[in-house]
Amino acid sequence: MQPINSDKAPAAVGPYSHGVRTGDLFYSSGQVPLTLEGKIVSEDVAEQTAQVLDNIGGVLDVAGLDYSNIVKTTIFIADMNDFAVINEVYAKYFTGKLPARSCVEVSRLPLDAKVEIEVVASFE
Numbered sequence: 001m002q003p004i005n006s007d008k009a010p011a012a013v014g015p016y017s018h019g020v021r022t023g024d025l026f027y028s029s030g031q032v033p034l035t036l037e038g039k040i041v042s043e044d045v046a047e048q049t050a051q052v053l054d055n056i057g058g059v060l061d062v063a064g065l066d067y068s069n070i071v072k073t074t075i076f077i078a079d080m081n082d083f084a085v086i087n088e089v090y091a092k093y094f095t096g097k098l099p100a101r102s103c104v105e106v107s108r109l110p111l112d113a114k115v116e117i118e119v120v121a122s123f124e
């Protein structure tokens with residue numbers, strides 16, 4: 001496996017790579033709504049979702065991939081009441097063939113983020 005790290009995404013907040021390539025697949029770590037400077041972008045869930053997806057884009061970019069290569073996403077949210085707002089922002093990043101997706105509410109996220117997203121992308 002080939003660890004991949006990007007300078008277009010905030011530094012990892014623990015001992016992990018931004019992503020890993022194995023064969024034709026790319027697995028990202030979960031992205032939280034940190035800016036490149038390492039600060040939570042805001043308390044607004046729409047802004048947090050956009051930041052998370054921008055960070056995912058930055059990680060994919062260094063691997064030579066983009067959103068169109070994503071085959072599966074997993075969304076972790078701290079409050080299911082944010083589901084509709086998150087969907088609204090998410091839909092702006094995915095057009096055409098939509099990736100598979102899971103969305104779950106969790107009791108708490110790192111840095112008390114409201115949303116975290118991880119993806120699997122394909123080099124095929």
Ligand SMILES: C=C(N)C(=O)O
Pocket residue numbers: 013014016029030031032110
């Ligand atoms: C934010 C993370 N992906 C983590 O702590 O694993």
